[in-house]
Amino acid sequence: MAFEFSFAPEHEMFRRTLRGFLDEEIRPRIDDEFYDSEAFPWDLVTPMAEQGLFGVTVPPEYGGAGLGEIGYGILLEELAKVDTGLSTIVGAHTGICLAPIYLFGTEEQKERYLPPLCRGEDIGAFALTEPQAGSDAANIKTRAERDGDEYVLDGTKIYVSNGDVADTLMVSAVTDPALGARGGVTAFIVDSDWDGFEVSSKEDKMGIRRSTTAQIEFDGCRVPEENVLGNVGEGFIVALTALDGGRATLAAGSIGGATEALNRAVDYANAREQFGDPIAHHQDVQFKLAEMSTDITQARYATYHCLEYVEEYYEQIAAGEDVSKAFREKVSRRSAQVKIAASEMAAEVTEKACDIMGARGLAEGYGVEKGLRDSPIAEIYEGTNEIQRMIIGREVAQEGGYAW
Incomplete structure (x- = not known):
């Protein structure tokens, strides 16, 4: 390439x-x-x-x-x-x-x-996280008990993006506690207008405020058997597969946020004069801009390269082909890597943009203070960066070193 x-x-x-x-x-x-x-x-x-x-x-x-x-x-x-x-x-x-x-x-x-x-x-929305099961997603407690040709859902899901407005949700629930996450969790397609589905609260967040975040209660919510997504007991695989792609595209979003912060900083640096020159002519500002641009470029290449892997991976699944364990793990590792790289880069670039813009960087209406509030979430949702490091470290250790 x-x-x-x-x-x-x-x-x-x-x-x-x-x-x-x-x-x-x-x-x-x-x-x-x-x-x-x-x-x-x-x-x-x-x-x-x-x-x-x-x-x-x-x-x-x-x-x-x-x-x-x-x-x-x-x-x-x-x-x-x-x-x-x-x-x-x-x-x-x-x-x-x-x-x-x-x-x-x-x-x-x-x-x-x-x-x-x-x-x-x-x-649409995705309901996986629970009060006691965030990074430890295998510890979910929401139950789906079989009752004839239906499953009865009981439990609580938190931090559901779009949860208060969603019509259709992908919900992970335990169908066989004895089998654990890798055989006892099933994915369901749930309609929000069914009895037993309730939005119980909404979060008031520091950032990403256009995206609403809700807590959802399932109280005897009856889901027809035909709404099982994938096979019974394979819900954890369904969720992890979705998150593999989600992390890579989340990285693309972080790149967009960082690019906006850089553009705002450049516009300001060219317009703001100190000591007789635009501050964009000052070496310390130029160094910051160079670092920001370089970091964005590196993350961008890695992210779209990873998305090529994700696209091939998803094409194989959609075609009903058997996906090798090695390729599945490679996609998981790559998506974890770009999620870390892009999310942490975006936070650093936005902070540097604020440094360049000074007090205006913290003022409403100039875009950067909103970026400071928005960027941290990318290090948290769809698997914290600490969890991603665990995934990467485990697989690198098993491989005996670095391998692309």
């Missing part, structure tokens, strides 16, 4: 069209109307859905754009330049709800759920 990552013509066209739409229709409204609002931004989501931004990964036969994981990475990168909350909304919907339905769903499930999700008529 050449050092310069080469995008296909359809991806380049998608980026140009997307950037024009966001700059004309969405960015002005974020700055003027939604800067610090924590209400779900339906007035922004509706035009985004009309542009087909809620189903970019899915083939056209199910209502999607068929742009795959590279197109999805472009989408989250460009969205995060405008607002990380919007990229989180689309990420929770597409990467960890819609994607597993496409990858593991029956034909009936795909025909029923994918078209309205791709059109943005239905909003």
Whole structure:
């Protein structure tokens, strides 16, 4: 592969069209109307859905754009330049709800759920985390008891992005406690209008405020047998597969947020004069800008390279092919690596942008203070960076060193 990552013509066209739409229709409204609002931004989501931004990964036969994981990475990168909350909304919907339905769903499930999700008529969410099971996802307690041709769900899920507005959720629940996570957890497709489903609270967050986060209670929620996603007992594999892709595209979102911070800092440095010159002419500022640009470039190449692996991985699963254990582990490791690299880079770049802009970097309305509040979440959700380091370290030790 050449050092310069080469995008296909359809991806380049998608980026140009997307950037024009966001700059004309969405960015002005974020700055003027939604800067610090924590209400779900339906007035922004509706035009985004009309542009087909809620189903970019899915083939056209199910209502999607068929742009795959590279197109999805472009989408989250460009969205995060405008607002990380919007990229989180689309990420929770597409990467960890819609994607597993496409990858593991029956034909009936795909025909029923994918078209309205791709059109943005239905909003998707992913419910895995529980009060006692965050990084220790294998310790989930939500139960799904078999009762005839239904499963009865009881339990609590927390930190569910889109949870208060979702129509369709992918829910992980224990079906056989004796088998543990690798055989006793099953994934279910759950409709939010079913009896026994309740949004019990919403979080008031420091950052990503356009993305709403909810706690959900399942109290005797009856799920028909045909809504089991994948095979009974394979829910942990379904969740981990979705998260492998989610982490890589999350990295693309971090790159978008970092790029926006750099652009804001450059504009300010060229306009702000001290000692008779724009501060962009001062060596210490130039060094910061050079470091920021270099770090973004490195993370960007690694992320889109990883997304090529994810796309191949997902194509094999969708085609019903057997995926080798070695390739599955390689994708998990690569996605963990770019998640760490991009999320930590974004936090550092945003802090440097604030340093360059001084007091204005902390003032509302200039974009960088919002970035300071938004960027830390990427080091936490879809598996903390500490957990990612454990995954990488374990596999590198087993391989006896570094291997690409």
